[in-house]
Amino acid sequence: MSSDAVPVAPDPKRERTGPRGQQVVDVLRNEIITGRFEPGERLIEATLSQELGTSRGPVREALRQLENEGLVVSEPYKGAVVLGVSDDEVQEVLIPIRLVLERYSFARALERMTEADFAELGKQIWVMERAARANDLPKVVEADLRFHDIVITSAGQLHTAQIWRTIWPRIRAYFFRYGRGASLEVMVEEHRELLDALQTRDPRLVLGMLEKHIVVRTPAPEAPATRRPRGEKGKAKARRASD
């Protein structure tokens, strides 16, 4: 499993991205979301810290952060294992919560975003479009993330933003594991429409657009009916609170 570890420590040219732990979270979250780690897999602090070229401290904090983002569960003295998401829970809980968060955020952001903010959104769309053309899914996803983050941050509600940051990784991981719903081009187009709507500053228009954007676009072609993690390499372990 320790094929291409990405040491995060001694990289002088890396502009200050904050403390080590912060970067460790980003690395691990990415590895989980993109499926490098499968649900049910154990994450050992010592191993990770070696691979990442840091001590166990930052790794520990990173794991706790991931736990709060729902990508991992851990029990005292037992350690952390990667967690899956059930189809049902995504549809019935995570998406509705996301809807609550974004409706509120967009409604508030609506009346307080500046031209500079709109420009920043435009920039993300531009990046997204280029990435879509190149079929670079990760980059599209990151721009998507940035887009929503900008809006939510503009709303200026700390709790809303904080909760959102613990919700999206799960949804992201879900869409990454099972096929994502819409084509890249459609995603780009939807965001363009969202930005247009925002610029009119018409609540009705924006919220309508938003619902269309978020609403369960999941049951795409062949959606998995059950949400069993599907990892399962031999050991029947990943299950917990199964049916």
Place this chain on the structure above:
Amino acid sequence: MSSDAVPVAPDPKRERTGPRGQQVVDVLRNEIITGRFEPGERLIEATLSQELGTSRGPVREALRQLENEGLVVSEPYKGAVVLGVSDDEVQEVLIPIRLVLERYSFARALERMTEADFAELGKQIWVMERAARANDLPKVVEADLRFHDIVITSAGQLHTAQIWRTIWPRIRAYFFRYGRGASLEVMVEEHRELLDALQTRDPRLVLGMLEKHIVVRTPAPEAPATRRPRGEKGKAKARRASD
């Protein structure tokens, strides 16, 4: 501020409550929710670790946990400060999210709770009632918490439970700071009705009861309109993403 610290360390008779950090979280959360620490107040790791009779490690983890429960915000190299909740955000975001979580949980728990589970719920109601008679608010609140925790755990959905545990402290803190909505007796009665509904195992009845129970019982007497932290001891610092 360091009047009656509650050292958590050397208590041999205290049955295994897990690692130190766990207990530290409970202590600090309580102090914040009950208002011992006011919004805007800084929490210094070294100070707390001394008061609690442990090292900085567990305190550090506790602070991160509190951050994920929305009781605290912290920036790198700057530390943690107690956070307030705006009336608006509670009504528009936290309560709706709680509604999503509990609707789903009750609906699922409905068809999988055993008689033993019901008995456990009954027990909490009994405790709650006694506490209500004695006007012991903290105890009522704890029983209330347990009640909902039992139901949500019975639903067996990890993400739902995990998110719920990051939502309720904020709501609780809110109701504690500004007056709570209902009288203790009403709370007890509502839970009794909830349990009765659950025992019929009729979804319509349960969900109806639930909505009535959760719905914004907030705008009680005089709810504060703005949510500014109100700490502010001299320095105009605690503000962040203010208006």
Place this chain on the structure above:
DNA sequence: TATTCCGGGATTGTCGACAATCAATGCTAG
């Protein structure tokens, strides 16, 4: 043979010391 108990190894939890960073203070120069 089945069962209980007791290591031994692996892994997490805790601690104290040290390094990095921030914020305020006072000093210097213009």
Place this chain on the structure above:
DNA sequence: CTAGCATTGATTGTCGACAATCCCGGAATA
């Protein structure tokens, strides 16, 4: 007198070592 800057104190971030705990397997026993 003011602006800029070095210095210093307080506080957080990181590290390595040690303690506590769990899990697995094997030996002793009935």
